Amino acid sequence: MGAYILRRILLMIPTLLGIMAISFAVIQFAPGGPVEQVIAKLTGQGDSGDRISGGGGDMGGGNTFDPAGESSSKYRGAQGLPPEFIAKLEKQFGFDRPPLERFGLMIWNYARFDFGESYFRDISVIQLILEKMPVSISLGLWITLLSYLISIPLGIRKAVKDGTAFDIWTSGIVIIGYAIPGFLFAILLMVLFAGGSFYDWFPLRGLTSDNWDQLSWPARIVDYFWHLALPLTAMVLSAFATTTLLTKNSFLEEIRKQYVVTARAKGLSERQVLYGHVFRNAMLIVIAGFPGAFISAFFSGSLLIENIFSLDGLGLLGFRSVLDRDYPVVFANLYIFSLIGLFVSLISDLTYTWIDPRIDFDRRDV
Secondary structure, X not given: OHHHHHHHHHHHHHHHHHHHHHHHHHHHOOOOOHHHHHXXXXXXXXXXXXXXXXXXXXXXXXXXXXXXXXXXXXXXXXXXXXXXXXXXXXXXXXXXXXXXXXXXHHHHHHHOOOOOEOOOOOOEHHHHHHHHHHHHHHHHHHHHHHHHHHHHHHHHHHHHOOOOHHHHHHHHHHHHHHHOOHHHHHHHHHHHHEOOOOOEOOOOOOOOOOOHHHOOHHHHHHHHHHHHHHHHHHHHHHHHHHHHHHHHHHHHHHHOOHHHHHXXXXXXXXXXXXXXXXXXXXXXXXXXXXXXXXXXXXXXXOHHHHHHOOOOOHHHHHHHHHXXXXXXXXXXXXXXXXXXXXXXXXXXXXXXXXXXXXOOHHHOOO
């Protein structure tokens, strides 16, 4: 097992480098970088992203003057600005260096978990991520727990009642819930229950109320879940569908095996057979997928929900950073999320061996 873990960890290095290299290369051709953002604000043009012609954004050199005496720049909107000012902006953002040198420096810093500072916020990137993490952890943790608490009992019941009316109509509900986009359901919940056109029962933004510090502990708990009610409802609608069907199919496969027939022949009750023999084997794949399910909900599942309900978490931070071309925040999020995702994939594999010792990864190649 030690050799398998070592191989997986060593494979993470080229995988992570590949992810960062591809993302960095794409950025070289993305118009509307941080230099354009500053120029657009100075010249009153707003977001420069849709005003910049393609071909490298702000990843190249400085400005020159044409014979007529007017500024000629690769940054649209920079005409009339002194070339010294443009060169100073490029140096400030690090674009005075060649792309390969910038990439090598970024990887070296990231290997030491030095993510630098945000371009447009007077704060370090790691501190900014830590500030936004509680919101995303809350959403990721609760949506994973709720989906498992719903999916596992429902999946077991569907397996036991396979082919009955209960199985058919619950399958219909699960499929419909999975087909409805979470953001559409979130908007519907806002219209119905957050002061849209009907009821004003739940808050529209934030994870806590403004008077949070003045509330007692019981009131704080109530206030916390009051704010989480609509976002979690919107996210859980489709989150439990896959796990429910996975649980059902896993139990059906185990129920049809010979050891179950033998256990029934020995006179064991259906409950003893189901939870004493079938449960452990059937839940192997479901439990092993828990780390991956949490990471998926934590990092990616909450992006649109955070935007709709104005929850200041990592999803909203990443979205705004892309719009602002705040590259240190964008690449730091990508690096951290990719690294954690790779380790969670390893943990998921190791969970299989913990649940079922018969599985031995050392007997096969990675």
